Amino acid sequence: MEKLDARGLSCPEPVIMIRKAMLSGGERYEMVVDNTAAKENVTRYAQHQGYQVAVTASGGEYTLTMTK
Amino acid sequence: METEVKLTKLASCAGCGAKVGAGTLAQLLEGFQTHQDPRLIVGYDKSDDACVYVVDEQTALVQTTDFFPPIVDDPFLFGQIAAANALSDIYAMGGEPKLALNLLCLAEGMERETVQEILRGGYAKAYEAGAIIAGGHTIQGAEPIYGLAVTGFVHPDKVLTNAAAQPGDRLLLTKPLGVGILTTAAKADLVEGAVLERIYAQMATLNKTARDIMVRYPVHSCTDVTGFALLGHSYEMAQGSGCSIHLDTARIPYHPEAYEMAAMGFIPAGAYRNRTYASAGVKAGPNVTQTMEDICYDPQTSGGLLIALPAEAAEACLAELRQAIPQAAMIGQVTKRQDYAVYLD
Structure with a gap:
């Protein structure tokens, strides 16, 4: 599983980051973001690419687990 | 036209996306003490596009301002877009813009030609609108910002607010x-x-x-x-x-x-x-x-x-x-x- 840290990044950087990572066609990715726009946008991108997304929130940060 | 430093790279968020959310704005203005003036027929208390002040029976003044960081890299185009955006609030009130002032923030790394192109774009667009940019104010800051403060006129009976839609x-x-x-x-x-x-x-x-x-x-x-x-x-x-x-x-x-x-x-x-x-x-x-x-x-x-x-x-x-x-x-x-x-x- 590839782990990505997009904290401190504003849109569209987190989506660009996950897009680049998913080009390798992995089955599972985990990304940490620290704003709701990034959480929503990365979720949309992953779903668009056919991944299922689970989100856990903690202290203003969101961990997105994306599985194919 | 290409610039040495990409304008949008100097900006943290682009265009009207930089606007503070309406909810945040309402909180900031909550409880703010304002004075009344019967001639001010659209003011602070309304969430409208511009304020309107009645001068006489034929004329009301419409004032607005709008500015934001670059949404495009071409400085002339950025100037045009920022100006068109600022002028729009006068149109939305049913008015006609006549006079405008530049609001400009320069960031480190901006070439002189880039700044001139932004201003030229704004001037060209204001002129197209029938308004003249007659001055302005420029400061230094973390990111480029450009926009206008615009004054226009409308007949007091022809003011169009955003709060007068009717069923049907x-x-x-x-x-x-x-x-x-x-x-x-x-x-x-x-x-x-x-x-x-x-x-x-x-x-x-x-x-x-x-x-x-x-x-x-x-x-x-x-x-x-x-x-x-x-x-x-x-x-x-x-x-x-x-x-x-x-x-x-x-x-x-x-x-x-x-x-x-x-x-x-x-x-x-x-x-x-x-x-x-x-x-x-x-x-x-x-x-x-x-x-x-x-x-x-x-x-x-x-x-x-x-x-x-x-x-x-x-x-x-x-x-x-x-x-x-x-x-x-x-x-x-x-x-x-x-x-x-x-x-x-």
């Missing part, structure tokens, strides 16, 4: 949506040059033609669709008018390329702020996709006019608008107040 009115929109999404996707190099040129030209287009046509019809209410997006501005119009607004997504014009980009998550943060602000007052029907909702929450830089007028006049007004602005569309109607401010179907 139809709603017209004069520019397609999606420019916030597409400029966000452009940062990932996912938007074709021809599409970008189309939206840049749209953002640099004055709402003057739309205004000049609109004022020949019995318009009840008008606003321009900018940072708060179609749904945020519709929500404010519905709340201010004490009515409900029904929008038909099948008729809402948007750039088709924005749909896929939104589905892929290239949505500006401002769209989520708009959703937070308005969603409690918006009821989306079961057939409305999340992506279509995202487009309706997308902040528009220099967006079109949203015009409310009686049904029979709306048909004629739309026909005339379409001769000059083919994308203009009738997107919904106003009803008496129901449970929600805005219905999206």
Whole structure:
């Protein structure tokens, strides 16, 4: 599983980051973001690419687990 | 034209996406003590596009300001877009801009020619609007900012607020949506040059033609669709008018390329702020996709006019608008107040 840290990044950087990572066609990715726009946008991108997304929130940060 | 330092790289957020959310703004202004003046007929207490001050029986002054960080790299185009956006608030009140002042913030790394091009773009657009830029103020800061403070005039009886829509009115929109999404996707190099040129030209287009046509019809209410997006501005119009607004997504014009980009998550943060602000007052029907909702929450830089007028006049007004602005569309109607401010179907 590839782990990505997009904290401190504003849109569209987190989506660009996950897009680049998913080009390798992995089955599972985990990304940490620290704003709701990034959480929503990365979720949309992953779903668009056919991944299922689970989100856990903690202290203003969101961990997105994306599985194919 | 290429610049040494890309203008958009100097900006943390682009265009009207930089606007502070409507909810935050309302909190900031809560409890703010204001003074009344009977001549100030549209002021602080209204969430309107500009303030209006009556000078005499024939003349009212309309004032507004708008500024933001670069949304495009071409400085001349940025100047034009920022000016068109600032001038738009005067048009949305039914007025005509006459005088403007530059508001400029310079960031480190900006060439002299870049700054001159921004100002030249603003001047050209103001001149096209029939207004003259007569001065301004420039400071140094962390990121480039440009815009105008604009003064215009309107007949006191012809002021168009965003709070006077009436049941039975139809709603017209004069520019397609999606420019916030597409400029966000452009940062990932996912938007074709021809599409970008189309939206840049749209953002640099004055709402003057739309205004000049609109004022020949019995318009009840008008606003321009900018940072708060179609749904945020519709929500404010519905709340201010004490009515409900029904929008038909099948008729809402948007750039088709924005749909896929939104589905892929290239949505500006401002769209989520708009959703937070308005969603409690918006009821989306079961057939409305999340992506279509995202487009309706997308902040528009220099967006079109949203015009409310009686049904029979709306048909004629739309026909005339379409001769000059083919994308203009009738997107919904106003009803008496129901449970929600805005219905999206």
